[in-house]
Amino acid sequence: MSEVQAEARRDPARLTLAGGASALAGLGAAEVAGLILPGAPSPTAAFADRIIENTPDGLRETLIGAVGTADKPLLVLGIVLGVVIVGALVGWFAKPERVPWVFAAGGLVTWLLCFTGNVQDAVTLAIALAVGVGVGALAWTRLVLSPTRPTMRSTPAGALDRRAFLQLAAVLAAAGAVGVGIAAAARRGSAAAVDTVRAAIGLPKPTDPAKPLPAGVDPAVPGLAPAVTPNADFYQIDTALVTPAVDVESWSLTVDGRVATPLTLSYADLLALPSIERHVTLTCVSNEVGGDLVGNARWQGVRLSDVLATVGVRPDADALVGESVDGFTAGFPLSVLDDGRDAMIAYAMNGEPLPVKHGFPARLVVPGLYGYVSATKWLSAIRLTTLQETVPFWLARGWSADGTIELSSRIDVPRNRTLITGGTVAVGGRAWHQHRGIEAVQVRVDGGAWEDAVLASDVGDDSWRLWSWQWPATPGPHTLECRARSSDGTWQTEAERPIFPGASAGLHEITVEVGGPA
Template sequence: MGPERGGDSTHPPPVRPRTPDVTGERATGPLRWVTAALCGLLAAAAAMGIAELAAGVLGRTSSSPLPAVGAGFIDLTPVWLRDFAIRHFGGNDKAVLLIGLGAGITIAALVIGLVSRIRLAWGLAGLAAFGAIGVIAALTRPVAEPVDAVPSGVGALAGMAALTLLARSARPFLIAPPAMGEAAQSTATPGDGGAIEVSDAKGGPQRRPKDTEPGSCIDRRRALLTGAGVVGVAAASGAAGRVLLHRGDVSSARADVRLPRPASPARPVPAGAQVRAPGMTPFRTSDRDFYRVDTALTLPQVDPRDWTLRIHGMVARPVELSFEDLLRQALIERDITLSCVSNQVGGDLAGNARWLGAPLAPLLRRAGVRGGADQILSRSSDGMTLSTPIETILDGRDAMVAVGMDGEPLPIVHGFPARLVVPGLYGYVSATKWVVDLKVTRFATDRAYWTRRGYAERAPVKTFSRIDVPKPLATVRVGRVAVAGTAWAQHRGIDAVEWQVDNGPWRQALLAPVPGLDTWRQWVAEWDAAPGSHTLRCRATDGTGHTQPEHRTPPFPDGATGWHSVVVTVT
């Protein structure tokens, strides 16, 4: 019999290829780019999490990539940018820096993911480069050791492994119905250049770009499971690293410290030292509100049981003291105002506290300072160095190695277990926190962190006054208005404060009493305010007869100066 109409008994109909049993999602172009970007982000998260875990295992907080790179960024920051950050963000400058670094890492991770879609090796190279940056940043810290390279290196390897897994899980496969006389089979294998293989009716292979194949799909289940696994590893390792790093927290050790009574107590603060005016600055600054300007992105955790202070260099007899040795000294207690060289005219980077500590001059005399020495190069536990002129320690002022602040052990953020306090100098040459080392040397021989960046070697505090109330751009009622503020010239004292309205005559303000020359001094005046917009100004005169100059100068290189003014509206 002949063949049936419409058929061929010798050529059976083609068999439709079986579709893989997966949950697929159509892999359109935009979807694949978004997926690739997310792969880069997840890989970076895994890298950061594993690096944090490695830092925690090693107990090296500063070697974690984010703090290490952030610290390196601070070191490279030009003076104008540093002052801009402090002026606009104050004590929040470090948080802003970390947020900025986090945003930069996020953007870089997205870019790495995108380039890895074009070629995986490019993405892997990007992660390796970021790991190298972390390693270099960690190894260039002042107290770095070879082990500090481990967290960034291990993190980079983990990120590269994660990116490889994520890229493979997100690679599209082909689900396509066969054309007449053609059987389609997908062979999406690594290194195939983004192409799929199709067998024609004769069995010959033909390659087609995936991007142009209408049946290209992503195995959504596999991609989601892989992504979830990477997220889990990143979160778990990061959290574990944080927990391990907190092993070194010294809060409990601080709580156990019992400070002895001072051999020389502070004078009582006179009644009236605090000006009674709404909104006026407190005479004594609380620990929480005391300004903080330093370069430490992670607070050094120094256990007082392990702490030592070494005095060496140009001395006859090097001295080393434990924390218990320090507490056995004849401690003094003093009210002293500290101020930052970065403080702008009218700024609030100053604070007044009652400090307890060991006098520094007797410790230097015990070591025997050799002739020709003119500097104390102090170093903190994280490697920061500050320089202090020796004459300001030996001239009779109450320079001390402080262990207490306002009746309590030093807060960790303010230098626990010990810091330097030298009245009359800006903090960058006098107030080393977490201090562990004092080297007697010369300015010509050793340069400290800030002096290497162009700041002055000797930085006596400049005579300074500001208006605290009314606030700038305030609206006040017609009639009697309190004008009040704060002035300081540590170790010289404030003898007078004058104030002025709209370029009118200068008027004497009433000065509040103070316990000594080393604290700020509050002042107050009464103003018979008339309607309109008015400019108020102030200027101070210190104990040497020097009056605060009119012209404003910036903080760099040795502190800002100039008259402070505020504009108010009277209604």
């Protein structure tokens, strides 16, 4: 062992800092290298995908309920911090001369964990990781092992003095952080470039347009969100850590599997087909009782049943599985479509081409089904199959194959745990039972009698329905609950049920404090 190495082992703080800085520098280099390689592999995204796939469902739903759509940014931040912490621990505990080998072993383990069976992805990811390991090892060597010019300080000849060490460690850590940031920004830039192309696309007029919204779809309740959700406010939940940026010129949609005549459509082909336009409310299965992972939009696309008639579904097919450009799959029994619901291959949302984050260039929309079995975004293939032959992503993780949306309602105004002024208080919310419709909503206060709310105009059975109620509020704390009745006479259940394996249930309640009259 050299004198420099011996001195380094007597300074654990220096080793810890060097390990963390070197690991971050390596991660930044790997992310930047990934941008240059075909397919733009991101080690951080690949590792995050494995975490998402293997997180226990109960924990996953708890996290989504706690942080909502911030789950993925927080996951990325956690991975970056984890790399720094692991690097610091390696620097502290490992022999200095063995640290580069530990980095190499970490890169290999990461590659093995992220391997999906796709050879091209595996090769490009291996190259990006190798670059990262190499940079991390060089950074460590420079900080700890390499002799440099002699110094006038008390450190051994060749060792970096403390100031030089701290400066170099800071530079390496900053370079690594900048590299991660550059990679993230570049990937967002790719999505932005696609968004520019998307905005210039001229949509065909729907062959079968949606009915105009009737008067009175939005009750006069201050603060109540509208019946049609603006695209910018529509919830986004998916497994994609990096939003796919799809080149519409090279994109195609394949319909195959157990069919008589497979079909491949370009984007132009898809837009040239007869289209329908409908208001449909989508709901995420991860939506807690009273949650906001639900939205209503005017969708335009090609009727799914028309496409299936064109390819000729064979009798031995009993399921439809949609596949995304990033490999995600969602599927449901074909029998769902027997009732003629307006399922579609959607390419427009509220009168404009699908936003990138909502599935551009095309996605599936199936009224009455949760997204985890039906709403494949960035659609690249539709396969007619069986759920035994092709097990979709979430079904393989224990979720129910029956993705029928539950009858639900919520109170939006007033907000939970707020102080409000006494007197007559406008209460408002929404209820939904897609492909069934809503015929009544009731509200009660402090466990008392149920009172009928006033329903807003009906957009259609596939859309939610807004409601309002005038409450003669008295001072003090109060609990408000709501429930809905669907068009078949079924009341929303009061029995509480957790999300996994098929959706939450129960009544939404809020608590408010009522002050004196205004």
